[in-house]
Amino acid sequence: MNVFASFVRKECIHILRDPRTMLIVLLMPVVLMMLFGFAISTEIKNINVAAVASRYTTDVRRDLTALEHNPYVTFKGMIREGEVDAALRSGRCSAVVLFGRDGKRHIVLDASNSSLSASAAIYLRSILTADASASALPVTTYMRHNPQLKSAYNFVPGVMGLIFILICALMTCVSVVREKESGTMEVLLVSPVRPVYVVLAKMIPYLVLSLFNLATILLLSHYVLEMPVAGNLSVLLILCTLYIVLSLFLGLFVSTLAQSQMVALLICAMVMLVPMMMLSGMMFPVENLPPVLKQLTFIVPARWFNDAIRKVMVEGLGFAAIWKELSILFAMALALFVASIKKFKDRLE
Amino acid sequence: MDNIITVSNLTKQFGSFTAVDHITFAVSRGEIFGFLGANGAGKTTAMRMLCGLSKPTSGSGSVAGYDLRTQGEQIKRHIGYMSQRFSLYEDLTVAENMELYGGIYGLSRREVSDRVDQLLTALQFADHRDDLVGSLPLGWKQKLAFMVATVHRPELVFLDEPTGGVDPITRRQFWDLIRAAAAQGTTIFVTTHYMDEAEYCHRISIMVDGQIRALDTPAVLRARYGADTMEQVFYRLAREAKRGD
Known part of the structure; x- marks a missing residue:
């Protein structure tokens, strides 16, 4: 029987005999996708709007009709000027449109959630200026491509980068250290099995699981979050697979370093997750970071993945545009693989 | 005489600490060799060198016909090893554990399945072939671990405190297994803290x-x-020790 095959078989049995963990691994991406895609969104689904008007001119009436008929606006009716503050404060509405006597229009917003109110402001303005004049405002043209300011376009690629590195690293980070804890490591070290085989055999079953997760995520993103893949699907799959392999090796590397499963999980969940979120460009654009942090992003795999996947998924670019990111990710994966094997061998002494 | 282990002046130093200090001995084929010593006496370090896990600082030796210093990988192929810590996979069945180690030592699928049948029959354990190892009592686990260590029919088996924490009856049964293996020509190199076992x-x-x-x-x-x-x-001997644990 082939050494490698029997080792892969053993790793598969470990996974299959632990259905609870497997279920978590398969469901976590779905939950995270939904959380990031829906709950943590800055897009406009529904703005509660009230209005203040002293005179009902044709213009005012036209604007009010536009607000009332807009699917993303719930028109809460007319209020008096003195009630604006109270209405916002009570949360009955999040924005008030004021029609001034001079024909000028003002939007007053509850800015306690700054990003949401900013989007709401832009959106309301686009409604109010939509058919005001034939001369198209720059805002209007921009809005046409993403009239809802869909946050999925921004979040989905970033979330994918996070989900993969988190789940893949968490899956593999316990796999070597578990054998140290149970005592089976000692027997493995005395046996003639080569470290390369051990590391690869531990990766393969998780790669299969992760590819399944990848399919789930892409289907969710396409059908539920309505975020189609603009670029070539095969380019996207190659990029994601490379990134998944890298994340699995990262977990394995942590596992060869750690002395207990608890430590390995903490390293992966706490030490890696937070900087990864901050520095990947998922939440804050890399360009806006202070110089020191900007330098740091160069060693964060999620940053390169984030750059590349935006190009493929949103901008629809091909191989030529992402070869740099691909080769950096490849180099990182290779380095982690070699480091894990080296670290594994070091335990012999 | 046909020696399966010969070492001369084997030494291992960690910095200024000499864990193993110029040991010289030989073990002949088919022998049950007891390797005794208090905790911290250097047994484990010596054993790790003999298994090809760590390189000696100085001295030389051969195990199963291979050089300790240069042919560690060859040595690993020809020995069996069972540690004091229980080392089978608890979420694998009895047969799966044996198949795994059979595979690791390069046995063919056919050889593995024949060997598994043979070992389980010898243990009168064929009924439990598909039981998860985690569900077995400790005594059985230890006996299984010994069988798994011999799945590839090694000429030499290292047992590192194999009966730690096991009841006296099971210890007796375990030694029956060891003696049976030795009778078939397998050399046993065993460490223990039980002095009744040393008599065996x-x-x-x-x-x-x-x-x-x-x-x-x-x-x-x-x-x-x-x-x-x-x-x-x-x-008498261990009391003279200068260094503690």
Whole structure:
């Protein structure tokens, strides 16, 4: 029987005999996708709007009709000027449109959630200026491509980068250290099995699981979050697979370093997750970071993945545009693989 | 005489600490060799060198016909090893554990399945072939671990405190297995803290402070130190130890 095959078989049995963990691994991406895609969104689904008007001119009436008929606006009716503050404060509405006597229009917003109110402001303005004049405002043209300011376009690629590195690293980070804890490591070290085989055999079953997760995520993103893949699907799959392999090796590397499963999980969940979120460009654009942090992003795999996947998924670019990111990710994966094997061998002494 | 292990002046230093200090001995084929010593005497370090896990600082030796210094990988292929910590996979069945190690040692699928049948029959354990190892009592696990260590029919098996934490009846059964394997020509190299087990060995060595202080058959050692039991011999020697745990 082939050494490698029997080792892969053993790793598969470990996974299959632990259905609870497997279920978590398969469901976590779905939950995270939904959380990031829906709950943590800055897009406009529904703005509660009230209005203040002293005179009902044709213009005012036209604007009010536009607000009332807009699917993303719930028109809460007319209020008096003195009630604006109270209405916002009570949360009955999040924005008030004021029609001034001079024909000028003002939007007053509850800015306690700054990003949401900013989007709401832009959106309301686009409604109010939509058919005001034939001369198209720059805002209007921009809005046409993403009239809802869909946050999925921004979040989905970033979330994918996070989900993969988190789940893949968490899956593999316990796999070597578990054998140290149970005592089976000692027997493995005395046996003639080569470290390369051990590391690869531990990766393969998780790669299969992760590819399944990848399919789930892409289907969710396409059908539920309505975020189609603009670029070539095969380019996207190659990029994601490379990134998944890298994340699995990262977990394995942590596992060869750690002395207990608890430590390995903490390293992966706490030490890696937070900087990864901050520095990947998922939440804050890399360009806006202070110089020191900007330098740091160069060693964060999620940053390169984030750059590349935006190009493929949103901008629809091909191989030529992402070869740099691909080769950096490849180099990182290779380095982690070699480091894990080296670290594994070091335990012999 | 046909020696399966010969070492001379084997030494291992960690910095300024000499864990194993110029040990010289030989183990002949088919022998049950007891490797005794208090905790910290250097047994484990010596054993790791013999298994090809760590390189000696100085000295030389051969195990199963391969050079300790240069042919560690070859040595690993020809020995079996069972550690004091239970080392089978609890979420794999009895047969799956045996198949895994059979595969690791390069047995063909056919050889593995024949060997598994044979070992389970010998243990009268064929009914439990598909039981998860985690569900078995400790005594059985230890016996299984020994069988798994011999799945590839090694000429030499290293047992590192194999009966730690096991009840006396199971220990007796375990030694029956060891003696049966030795009768078939397998050499057994065993460490233990149980002095009644030392009596079962053909020859024993006692390590103190990294050196082999005594090496002979239990009967000769008892006579030399004027002791009734191996326990007294061990006390006499181990008390001289300068270094603690």
